[in-house]
Each structure stands twice: as C-alpha cells, then as structure tokens.
Amino acid sequence: MDRRAILRRSALAATAAAPLAAPAIVHAQAPALRWRLTSSYPTSLDAIHGAAQVFAKTVAELTEDRFQIRVFGPGEVVPALQALDAVQAGTVEACHTTASAYIGKNPAFAFATGVPFGLNTRQQNAWMYEGGGIELLNGLFRQYDCYSLPLGTTGAQMGGWYRKEIRSAEDLKGLKMRIAGLGGTVLQRLGGVPQQLAGGDIYPALERGTIDAVEWLGPYDDERLGLNKVAPYYYYPAWWEGAANTSLVVNLQQWNALPKSYQAAIRVAAAEATHWMVARYDTRNPDALRRLIGSGTQLRPFPREVLEACYRETQALEQELAGRSPEYRKIHESWSKSRDDMRAWFRVAELSFDSFLAQASRR
Template sequence: MNRRAILRRSAVAAAAVPLAAPAIAQPQAPVLRWRLTSSYPTSLDAIHGAAQVFARTVAEMTDDRFQIRVFGPGEVVPALQALDAVQAGTVECAHTTSSFYIGKNPAFAFATGVPFGLNTRQQNAWLYEGGGIDLLNELFRQYNCYSLPLGTTGAQMGGWFRKEIRGTEDLKGLKMRIAGLGGTVLQRLGGVPQQLAGGDIYPALERGTIDAVEWLGPYDDEKLGLNKVAPFYYYPAWWEGAATTSFVANLEQWSGLPRSYQAAIRTACAEATHWMVARYDTRNPDALRRLIAGGTQLRPFPREAMDACYREALALEQELAGRSPEYRKIHEAWSKSRDDMRAWFRVAELSFDSYLAQAARR
C-alpha cells in the first residue's frame, strides 16, 4: 500500500471521530452559612429537634455547602421575637409558631391552626394542595419574610389545670397560658389569656402566676414537668386540632438563594414535618401512660364548655373577617377547603376511626 492511500484512510478515520468540546466551567454552588433561631426549648427533642433534622437535611442535599446553624430561644433573640429578628435581618431564618404573632395580624393564625379548625391531614392538604402556602406568603411578604411549613404536632392536649373545670363558669377569671386565637376565645368567655414562651411556663404555673397552661402533649409536657405543679390534664385542645410550626426566612435572603438551595429547603421542611409528627405519635402514648401512673388525673373538657367555646370561635371568625382584609382573603379559601374535607372525612376517615374506637373498647 502506497503512502498516499494510507494518508487518505487516516483522514477518513479522523473525520469519523468527533472532536472533544472545549471544557466550559460550570458555576459552583456558593458556600453559605445561615443562622436559625428557634422558639422552642432545646430540651424538647421533637419540636426543637425538627429544626435540627431540617438543617441536617439541607446540608446533606448540598454536600455541606449550605449549612444552617440552629440556636435555641434566648441564644440570639427571645423565643417570641423570632419573626421580628428575621424581618429585620438579625438572623436569616427562624423556626417558630406563626400564631405567636396574631397581634401583628390575626391571619398569622392560619399558618398554625385556628380554633375548631383542621386536623393534621386536613391542614397539610390545605397548605400544599389548597393554596395555603401561597396565600400565607402574601401575608409574610408584608413583613419581609417567606415561610413554609416545618413540623406539625398532631392534635394537642388541652393543658394542665390547678382546679377541675366543671363548666363554662369555671373559665371565668381563669389565668391561662394559651397562644393564638384560642386565647381570644377564652377571653370572650371571661378567661385571662397569657402568652408565655415554653421556657417560662413551668415557673409561672409553679408560682401560681397562672392557673392553667397548655403546651403541646404528653411527651413534651412530661419533659417540662408540668404534671408536678398541676394535677388535672384536660383534652382535647379545641384551639389546635393540628398545630403547624413554620420555617420563616428573610425575604431578601430567600430570594437571593440559588434555585437548588431553595429546593433543598422545601424538601428539608417536608422531611422534618413528617419526622416531627411521627415522633410525637410514637412517643405520646407511653408518656401519657407514665403521667397517669404518676397520679395525673385525665379529664375531657365538659361538653357545655366545649359548646360555648365553639360558638365564640365561629363568631370570632366572622368578626376577624370583617376587620382584617388579609384574614378575610385567607379565610374564604380555607373555609371552603375545611367544609369540603369535613364532608369527605365523615364518609371515610371519621367512620373508620369511630368504628375502631368503639370496637376496641368492646
């Protein structure tokens, strides 16, 4: 074979091989360090722990390039000032209960739960599929914030009382630590609501500064030692058939995040929410048994008192809708979802649960 033929074949072979594209530098995700202030005592491994689960998940999803350090209440700002700190940019984000801030706008209650409102599954459905997150963020934007659900407690207990509640009359003059619109309902019936952070409620109850306190449920209440200073444990918390806790970020900081980091936060919030309610559901039963064995007297709220609170809660809804445009807008969408889901739950969920409760009792 002559030299010219060899050269021709080499040229054809070379043409068949695609040329390597020049390397194009891909922008690397930034290294970020955020601070998160929690409104919940560090001793409570479920509700405070949800923020730790959230932060760990964000770090894992970003190969540790986005790290969020969790601070307990008082380490950076007091528990009930978390929203203010995020709004001002003192910290980048918080894990808090939005109903703490109904003094700013009563519509904040919807991010947590309203009296005689939705249960855990219904609240989750309204937030994620009923437009709740978007509606709430119209409100949060007014405070330079962006928010997502981060944790839920399930239905809560009605709290610890020094004296027995036999009817509506026993609510008059009752000084009770109770947050959100539940406190407003209690006030309409003659009670004296007090808003205290989790770390302050034991000493207030022990000293007699308050007569009763609601916090969450057996697992947390036992850790806080509330059974040591009040004998009567009431149920249910008609003001929190479900209580959703919130991730709140400074709006400018949130908007400046890469989309992949925003997606990591959304995913981590959902992960922490599933984890938190599962932790309570698996640990509350044993905690309740221990409390009862230790002398706690478990009591249902009298029907008369429940009915009176229900009437006042419905009246309050209408009054707030007439006063607050933000409350009215959210309430219109929320109440339609509530009514639709209640109709469905009566057919399926409620009938199933009611039968099993009766069958197990037999």
C-alpha cells in the same frame, strides 16, 4: 476473515482507547453559605426543637455541605417570642417559630399554625400544599419582608394542665392561662385571662401560681417540662389546635438571593422535618400518657358545655375578624371552603373507619 468484520472490530477498539471528551458545559459551583436560625422552642424538647436540627442537617446533605444553617435556642440570639421580628430586621436569616404567636400583628398569622375548631393534621397538610395555603400565607408574610413554609406539625394537641377542675364554662371566668393564638382570644371572650409565655417560662409561672393553667403541646413534651408536677388535671382535646404547624420563616431578601437549587433544598428539607416531627410525637405520646396517668395525673375530657361555649365564640370571632382584617378574610375564604369540603369527605371515610375501630377495640 470477513474484511468488514475486521474493520468493525478495529473501529470499536479505537473508540474504547480514546479518552472521554470533557463536558461541553461546566456548571459553576454553588456558593458556600452560612445562615443562622433562631428557634422559639427549648433545646430540651427533642421533637419540636429537633425539627429545626433535622431541617438544617437535610439542607446540608442536599447541598453537599455548601449551605449550612446553624440552629440557636431561644435567648441565644433573641428571645423566643421575638423570632419573627429578628428575621424581618435581618438580625438572623431564618427562624423556627409558631406563627400564631404573632396575631397581635395580624390575626391571619393564626392560619399558619392552626385555628380553634379548625383542621386536623391531614387536612391542614392538604390545605397548605394543595389548597393554596402556602401561597396565600406568603402574601401576608411578604408584608413583613419574610417568606414562610411549614416546618413541623404536632398532630392534635392536649387541652392543658389545670390547678382546679373545669366543670362548666363558668369555671373559665378569671382563669389565668398560658395559651397562644386565637384560642386565647376565645378564652378571653368567655371571661378568661390569656397569657403569652415562651415554653421555657411556663413551668415556673405555673409552679408559683402566676397562672392557673397552661397548654403546651402533648404528653411527650409536657412530661419533659414537668407540668404534671405542678398541676393535677390534664384535659383534652385542645379545641384550639386540632393540628398545629410550626413555621420556617426566612428573610425575604435572603430567600430571593438564593440559587434555585438552594430554595429547592429548603423546601424539601422543611417537608422532611414536618413529617419527622409528627411521626416522633405519634410514636412517643402513647407511652408518655401512660406514664403520666400512672404517676397520678387526672385525665379529664372537657365537658360538652365548655366545648359548645367555645365553639359558639369561635364562630362569632371568625366573622368579626373577617370584617376587620382583609388578609384574614382572604385566607379564611380559601381555608373555610377546604375545611367544609374535607370534613364532608372525612365523615364518609376517615371518621367512619376510626369510629368503628374505637368502638370495636373497647369490646
């Protein structure tokens, strides 16, 4: 036998029998953390409240259960509309909320959710993740000792439930309506009376006649809240929310103290929950709308006169807010450029495709 072949086989055998060397560097185990997250959404709503549960579950899986986040419903720790304040104060580490509910602090918070006659779901996502929206908004959130990311999106919403028909802009005068964000400001400019109510409070308010109308979200949630039982007219579209993001808000000191791997887990989990939420609504809204119509709901489009009046007031409001709030002006400059660019592109591709299919399917 060839001597060199014998030597080679002997060397291979010795290598196979040798124990594996220990790694040169042993990484320190990531810390075990337990956070509390307060949600602004009723626990009965499995899509919008459920997004926070999906987020928390994903964070735990990505960190092998070392980073656990417990989700609380509204009122279990703080009321629904005090979620951001609780995070800022350090009462809880995080919350899942609608940023536009806090426009009383600064109107620029509306951009984290959606503004009247604004972006659709895909456009909002593009501006947030590739148009600099997340970074710009965190310039605002830092003023409140917070860090924020999108955590959920609803898609286009419905225009709400009304006790009486809306035939013209005149019918908005004196209308007491539960409506959040800058949509409420536009309604007020047209003579309406916007009301800020948490999700769990809107059914009894509408039932008692404390309010005349209410917008919440869309067929799937609206049916679960029973709004069709206390108001017969269901209008569309929600001109104030062509898309609506819900937000994860984290206490800034807590965010900065996290290991980079945990920050990455939060970013990934929030994006996962965002895609999950809109998919859940898009697959469940069609059947819910059919059930609502079948039970007697009167589905109505807003008259064009109403939409045009609201659009004019929205345009004027944008200019006024840009003149009053430096934060609003800075974010609006980026947002409006993205809006105009994407609308030009969508008219060429998305809108032409959707319009053809809408007409063809009728035939």
